Amino acid sequence: MGKVEKKNISFFFPAFNDEGTVQKMVEDAISILESVSNNYEIIIVDDGSVDNTGEVADEMAKKYSRVKVV
Known part of the structure; x- marks a missing residue:
């Protein structure tokens, strides 16, 4: 399967x-x-986690420019 050039994907x-x-x-x-x-x-x-989910997610956003955290 080839890459889709014109489609935006939000996951x-x-x-x-x-x-x-x-x-x-x-x-x-x-x-x-x-x-x-x-x-x-x-x-x-992040749906109000009480562990370090938010911090780990933020680190992923710093590492990968296509990752966003809300």
């Missing part, structure tokens, strides 16, 4: 107390999205 992930899985989720999603599109974003929605 939303709700996260609640997922500090142990956020990094893998982002890295797996990037791997998949890179194979199908050149124009994508990953949006992580």
Whole structure:
């Protein structure tokens, strides 16, 4: 399957107390999205986590420019 050049893809992930899985989720999603599109974003929605989910998500956003955290 070729990459989609003209399609924008927004991938939303709700996260609640997922500090142990956020990094893998982002890295797996990037791997998949890179194979199908050149124009994508990953949006992580931290739903009031009481663990370090928000901090881990913020680190992913710093590391990968296509990752956003809300």
